[in-house]
Amino acid sequence: MIQESLTQLSIQPPQSVASPVAQMLWLIPALPVVASGVIALLKQPRRRTASSLAIGSLALSSLLALVAFAHVVTLWAHGDQTRETVNFTWFRFAATHVDLGWVLDPLSSVMLVMVTFVGLLIFIYSTGYMAHDENFTRFFCFLSLFAGGMLGVVIANSLLLLFMSWEIVGLTSYLLIGFWYQKPSAAAAAKKAFLTTRIGDVFFLLGIVWLFAQTGTLLLYNNGNGSMEPGALAGLLAQPAQMGLTAAGAIGLLIFAGAAGKSGQFPLHVWLPDAMEGPTPVSALIHAATMVAAGVYLIARVYPLMQAGALAGGSTTALSVVTWVGAFTAVFAALIAVAQNDIKRILAYSTVSQLGYMMAGLGMGGVAVGMFHLITHAFFKALLFMGAGSVIHGCHEEQDIRRMGGLRSDMPATFLTYAIGMLALCGFPLLFSGFWSKDGILESAQHWSVARGPLYMLVFGAFLTAFYMTRQVGYVFLGTWRGHKPAHESPAVMTVPLAVLAFFAMTLGLIGTPAWPWFRGFIESRPVPFEWHGFLEPGLLALMGTSTVVVFVGLGLGLWLYGGQAPSPEQPDILERAVPVPWAWFRDRLYVDEIYAVTVVAFYGWWARVADWLDRRVWGGAVAGVSWIFRGWAHFNRFLDMNWVDGSFDKGCEELASGGGLLSRAQNGRVQSYLRILALSVVVLVAILIWSSLP
Amino acid sequence: MNPLTAYLLVAALLFAIGLAGALTRRNAILVLIGIELMLNAANLNLIAFWRYGPHPEALTGMMFAIFSIAVAAAEAAVGLGLVISIHRHAKTTDLDAMNRMKG
Numbered sequence: 001m002i003q004e005s006l007t008q009l010s011i012q013p014p015q016s017v018a019s020p021v022a023q024m025l026w027l028i029p030a031l032p033v034v035a036s037g038v039i040a041l042l043k044q045p046r047r048r049t050a051s052s053l054a055i056g057s058l059a060l061s062s063l064l065a066l067v068a069f070a071h072v073v074t075l076w077a078h079g080d081q082t083r084e085t086v087n088f089t090w091f092r093f094a095a096t097h098v099d100l101g102w103v104l105d106p107l108s109s110v111m112l113v114m115v116t117f118v119g120l121l122i123f124i125y126s127t128g129y130m131a132h133d134e135n136f137t138r139f140f141c142f143l144s145l146f147a148g149g150m151l152g153v154v155i156a157n158s159l160l161l162l163f164m165s166w167e168i169v170g171l172t173s174y175l176l177i178g179f180w181y182q183k184p185s186a187a188a189a190a191k192k193a194f195l196t197t198r199i200g201d202v203f204f205l206l207g208i209v210w211l212f213a214q215t216g217t218l219l220l221y222n223n224g225n226g227s228m229e230p231g232a233l234a235g236l237l238a239q240p241a242q243m244g245l246t247a248a249g250a251i252g253l254l255i256f257a258g259a260a261g262k263s264g265q266f267p268l269h270v271w272l273p274d275a276m277e278g279p280t281p282v283s284a285l286i287h288a289a290t291m292v293a294a295g296v297y298l299i300a301r302v303y304p305l306m307q308a309g310a311l312a313g314g315s316t317t318a319l320s321v322v323t324w325v326g327a328f329t330a331v332f333a334a335l336i337a338v339a340q341n342d343i344k345r346i347l348a349y350s351t352v353s354q355l356g357y358m359m360a361g362l363g364m365g366g367v368a369v370g371m372f373h374l375i376t377h378a379f380f381k382a383l384l385f386m387g388a389g390s391v392i393h394g395c396h397e398e399q400d401i402r403r404m405g406g407l408r409s410d411m412p413a414t415f416l417t418y419a420i421g422m423l424a425l426c427g428f429p430l431l432f433s434g435f436w437s438k439d440g441i442l443e444s445a446q447h448w449s450v451a452r453g454p455l456y457m458l459v460f461g462a463f464l465t466a467f468y469m470t471r472q473v474g475y476v477f478l479g480t481w482r483g484h485k486p487a488h489e490s491p492a493v494m495t496v497p498l499a500v501l502a503f504f505a506m507t508l509g510l511i512g513t514p515a516w517p518w519f520r521g522f523i524e525s526r527p528v529p530f531e532w533h534g535f536l537e538p539g540l541l542a543l544m545g546t547s548t549v550v551v552f553v554g555l556g557l558g559l560w561l562y563g564g565q566a567p568s569p570e571q572p573d574i575l576e577r578a579v580p581v582p583w584a585w586f587r588d589r590l591y592v593d594e595i596y597a598v599t600v601v602a603f604y605g606w607w608a609r610v611a612d613w614l615d616r617r618v619w620g621g622a623v624a625g626v627s628w629i630f631r632g633w634a635h636f637n638r639f640l641d642m643n644w645v646d647g648s649f650d651k652g653c654e655e656l657a658s659g660g661g662l663l664s665r666a667q668n669g670r671v672q673s674y675l676r677i678l679a680l681s682v683v684v685l686v687a688i689l690i691w692s693s694l695p
Numbered sequence: 696m697n698p699l700t701a702y703l704l705v706a707a708l709l710f711a712i713g714l715a716g717a718l719t720r721r722n723a724i725l726v727l728i729g730i731e732l733m734l735n736a737a738n739l740n741l742i743a744f745w746r747y748g749p750h751p752e753a754l755t756g757m758m759f760a761i762f763s764i765a766v767a768a769a770e771a772a773v774g775l776g777l778v779i780s781i782h783r784h785a786k787t788t789d790l791d792a793m794n795r796m797k798g
Contacts, residue, residue: 669794672726676718 021071022084022104025155028064028112029165031057033148039141050137051127054144058123061151062116065109072109073522082106082525085157085221099219103157106523107367111154111297114375118289118382119147121497125386126281128493129393139179139279146172146286153294158218159208159227162298166204166262169291170197176286177278186277193271200261200268207254211305214247220301228301233308245317248308252318255302256325263295264352265359266329270592272352276344280389283344288351289382293374296358300367315450319363326359327445327454327461332590334464338471339573339586343388343401346472350425351381353461357441360454365444368520372440372512375519376433379508380424383501387418390490390498391476395483401475402569403484408477410487415477417498422473424505426466426555429548433509438462439544440512440520446543462547463554470558479565514540702743710736723778723788727771734767 035057039050075082087101102108123143130139149172152165178190212218215232217225224231236248245253259265264272275287286292299306299322306318315323330353337349354377362370392399394411408415424432427439442462445455481487489495512519514534521528535541561574576583585591666677713732720726738760745756782788 670791671793672718672790679714679718 018084018086018104019071021068022086022102024064025068025086025102025104028061028068028116029148029151029155031061031064031148032144032151036141036144036148039137039144042137044134044137047136050140051123054140055120055123055127057144058116058120058147061147062113062120065112065116068104069109069113072104072106076106076522076525079527083221085219085223085226087157087219087222090160096216098160099158099217099222100161101157101219101222102155102161103221104155106525107297107300107371108154110371110375110519110523112151114378115147115150115154115290118378118501119150119285121500122281122285122289122382122386123147125284125389125494125497126279128491129281129389130279133279135179139176142172142175142179143282143285146176146291150290150294154297157220157222157226159211159220160218162301163201163205163208166258166294166298167201169286169294170194170201170262173197173275173286173291176282177275179278179282183277189271189274189277193275196268196271197261200258203254204258204261207251207258210247210254211251214251228304233304236305237309246309248305249316249318252302252306252308252316253321255305256299256318256322259295259298259359260325261295262298263292263355263359264329265295265325265356266332267592269329269333269352270596273345273348273589276342276348280344280385280392283348284382284385284389287348288385289378292351292355293358293378296355296362296370296374299359299362300371303362303367315363315448320450321363323360323363323448323450323454326356326361326363327457328356329353330356330360330461331457331464332356334461334468336586336589337468338464338575339583341402341573341587342399343391343404343472343476344385344399346401346468347381347384347388350384350465350468353465354381354425357438357458357461360458361441361444364448364454365441366524368517368523369440369444371523372519373437376424376437376505376508376512379501380421380432380434380505383417383421383498383505384425386494386498386501387414387421390414390494391418391487393490393494394487396485396487398483400569401472402567403482404476404487405479405483405566406477406481407487410481411489413489413495414498417495417502418477419473420502420505422469426469427462427547427551428555429544429551431506431509433505433507433512435547435551436509436512439514439547442543442547443514443540446539459547459550463550466551466554467558470555471562474558474562475566478563482566482568697747699743699747702739702747706736706739706743709733709739721789721791723781723790723793724775726790727774727778730774731767731771734763738763 032054035053039053042050072082083103083105085101085103087099089097090100091098123140126139126143130136133139146169149165149168153162153169156162156165174190174194177193178187180186181190208218211227214236215227217227217232219226220228222229226232233248236251237246239247261268272287272292276283278287306322307316309316333349333352333356337346337353340346340349354373358370358373358377361373391404391407391411391414394407394414395404398404420432424434426432427435429435442455442458445458448454510516514537515532516528516530517534518528567573572580573583576587588594666673710733713729713734713736716729716732717726718729720729741756741759741763745751745759748756778788781793785792787793
């Protein structure tokens with residue numbers, strides 16, 4: 001069925017008409033985008049107008065997102081179909097038509113609420129954090145555009161619309177990482193982020209094009225004709241598999257490459273720690289809570305494709321790749337985070353690690369498991385980043401944790417909220433959201449039929465997470481002050497959002513406990529009873545016990561090592577003294593950047609030199625040769641022209657001139673000489689006449 | 696010798712005298728007089744050919760001559776007017792001094 005424009009859509013049969021809520025869904029991303037456009041036109045000093053516009057539009061979007069969420073929850077509660085789509089044709093050529101559209105389902109509604117809510121808190125926090133920056137208006141312009149792009153990714157029902165929003169998000173990420181472009185490191189980090197994510201995006205685009213070529217539609221859901229619906233997937237699976245990969249699996253892997261670029265999965269994670277050069281609210285919003293989650297969300301969105309071809313309870317090649325990459329990234333980044341000294345860099349590696357958890361959760365447990373960790377992580381990681389921003393602000397732009405210490409008493413509000421975020425990230429049992437979401441992932445790893453490796457890796461990752469977060473808190477908040485100027489607490493505009501996020505970091509886990517898996521039921525649109533014996537599933541309590549023990553070991557080890565007075569900047573780290581060799585590897589980020597420098601970067605440098613040589617010598621030489629031939633030809637032509645053509649022409653002209661000079665003497669201006677000639681001519685003519693008439 | 700030949704001879708003589716006057720005289724007025732003589736020689740021819748031609752009863756020759764005399768009178772008036780204007784301008788009627796007609 002060909003989708004017609006919006007107006008015609010409303011006259012289709014009643015069951016396909018989207019509800020007014022779904023019809024108006026486009027307003028949610030449109031509002032921040034429009035606000036961004038208006039802010040772009042504002043003059044630099046109009047700071048209050050800019051921030052009010054950005055916050056106002058996002059608050060409105062947030063409200064609309066809540067309405068959409070409530071709408072979906074109502075549909076779910078009534079047992080109705082929870083997915084609604086609004087599609088229309090953007091343009092058509094010949095028989096092909098390119099469709100855009102948006103979708104309202106549990107997945108997108110949850111993301112909408114999360115993105116708008118976390119975004120709103122960070123916008124408010126930014127007014128405090130960026131209060132002294134002269135480019136305040138520009139900052140809010142970019143931030144607003146980012147929010148619009150991200151919300152576009154969330155609601156997109158067309159891979160094309162998703163990709164366009166995805167690129168807006170990538171662009172704003174670039175602009176915001178390089179916001180302080182006067183700093184060479186920030187400019188370099190922005191460039192690195194843009195290029196690295198672009199590598200993933202190329203694969204993503206290839207995947208989209210391939211999927212479009214195979215299924216003939218860009219829409220994900222379209223009343224049975226979308227590319228994520230059984231008809232199209234059956235078509236993809238019908239093709240013979242090559243090297244163990246079906247077409248669906250190969251496309252899924254291409255899309256995963258895009259997701260890995262955006263979500264900082266190994267080996268495309270290198271940009272994310274560097275992205276911390278941007279302002280801290282940006283790190284919180286984009287590089288911790290929302291944008292990096294876009295990759296995870298994308299995998300969740302195309303999950304039917306990733307899962308296509310799986311037998312009951314089995315896994316597919318694509319999902320296995322997602323799982324292994326995720327589990328590896330989780331441990332890899334956690335190891336690096338242990339040995340970092342920059343407060344934001346630790347959090348950045350922690351984000352990479354947690355994104356690995358989400359990917360592994362998606363790969364092994366399905367959409368609900370990965371998405372639940374995404375949502376809880378968004379709250380507590382935004383909280384941690386904003387807390388880190390508050391610390392940096394309070395310590396006069398100091399980011400090195402070795403120059404902090406004892407902030408527990410100087411910044412009590414920040415300490416309290418930061419500790420909540422840290423415990424949520426570590427997965428402190430029962431009270432904190434991170435425990436439940438991480439446990440969901442571990443539980444699905446326990447039941448994964450393919451391999452046991454990811455389970456052990458993720459449990460080890462959980463230990464490392466607890467350890468490095470305790471180390472960071474020990475350095476920053478415990479012990480005594482090691483900096484120069486004393487620290488001060490941040491203003492309320494910064495601490496109140498922290499408190500709100502801290503509340504959610506604690507309570508959000510309640511919607512995903514084994515006894516009442518509300519979130520899972522909502523995402524999968526099935527009813528959820530409240531049952532205490534959800535805890536009594538075989539192996540679950542043992543697993544929870546194990547993860548609790550692991551977390552306590554990590555916390556205890558961290559407190560034992562760093563709970564007292566942490567070493568000053570001049571002294572080596574406590575662990576460094578104990579195990580100097582692996583410590584140096586982790587401190588130098590396992591040399592991934594260096595490996596890239598000697599492989600990829602060196603290869604491209606060499607390739608660029610070859611291209612330069614080819615350009616100068618081969619192509620340039622050919623061009624120069626041709627130009628020499630033509631110049632020689634031109635010289636020959638010039639010679640011919642000067643000597644033959646011009647010579648004869650000049651001669652003719654001379655003759656004409658001299659002849660004219662001769663004749664001009666006849667025209668002497670005397671009437672009588674003219675008359676004489678006339679008379680003479682008449683006489684001659686008469687003579688000829690007479691002559692010719694003679695017999 | 697029939698009368699026509701005599702008339703034609705007189706006309707030819709008159710024309711030759713007029714041409715000689717027009718070509719040799721320096722004075723513009725005398726040149727004009729020469730031109731008048733040539734015109735009248737032509738008129739004489741017209742009358743003579745008419746009178747001794749095949750249709751003397753038709754007044755064609757007379758008409759030609761009268762037209763020609765009228766045109767000659769107008770032409771003489773224009774010519775003398777030009778001579779007077781040139782004389783006022785250049786203070787001379789010598790044709791050799793008036794060589795400015797070449798482009």
